[in-house]
Amino acid sequence: xxxxxxRKVKNELKSEMMNRLEKLKAEIKDMDEYVRQDxxxxxLRDEDIFRINEKMKELEKQIINVIEG
Numbered sequence: 118x119x120x121x122x123x124r125k126v127k128n129e130l131k132s133e134m135m136n137r138l139e140k141l142k143a144e145i146k147d148m149d150e151y152v153r154q155d156x157x158x159x160x161l162r163d164e165d166i167f168r169i170n171e172k173m174k175e176l177e178k179q180i181i182n183v184i185e186g
Contacts, residue, residue, distance in 0.1 A: 152173070155169060
């Protein structure tokens with residue numbers, strides 16, 4: 118005989134996760150604005166563009182890891 122174990126996540130945790138998701142959305146929006154401003158800056162050095170690109174790649178990997186679990 119097999120028994121199913123049901124897990125119930127507390128509503129507090131779900132609410133916390135939703136709040137965190139909204140905060141992340143806002144931070145990504147801010148990041149979008151800053152990166153666009155940087156890319157339009159005529160004084161931006163190639164090294165700065167490379168650094169920003171590498172940080173964005175790392176962030177992308179982290180997001181994919183969260184999605185894929």
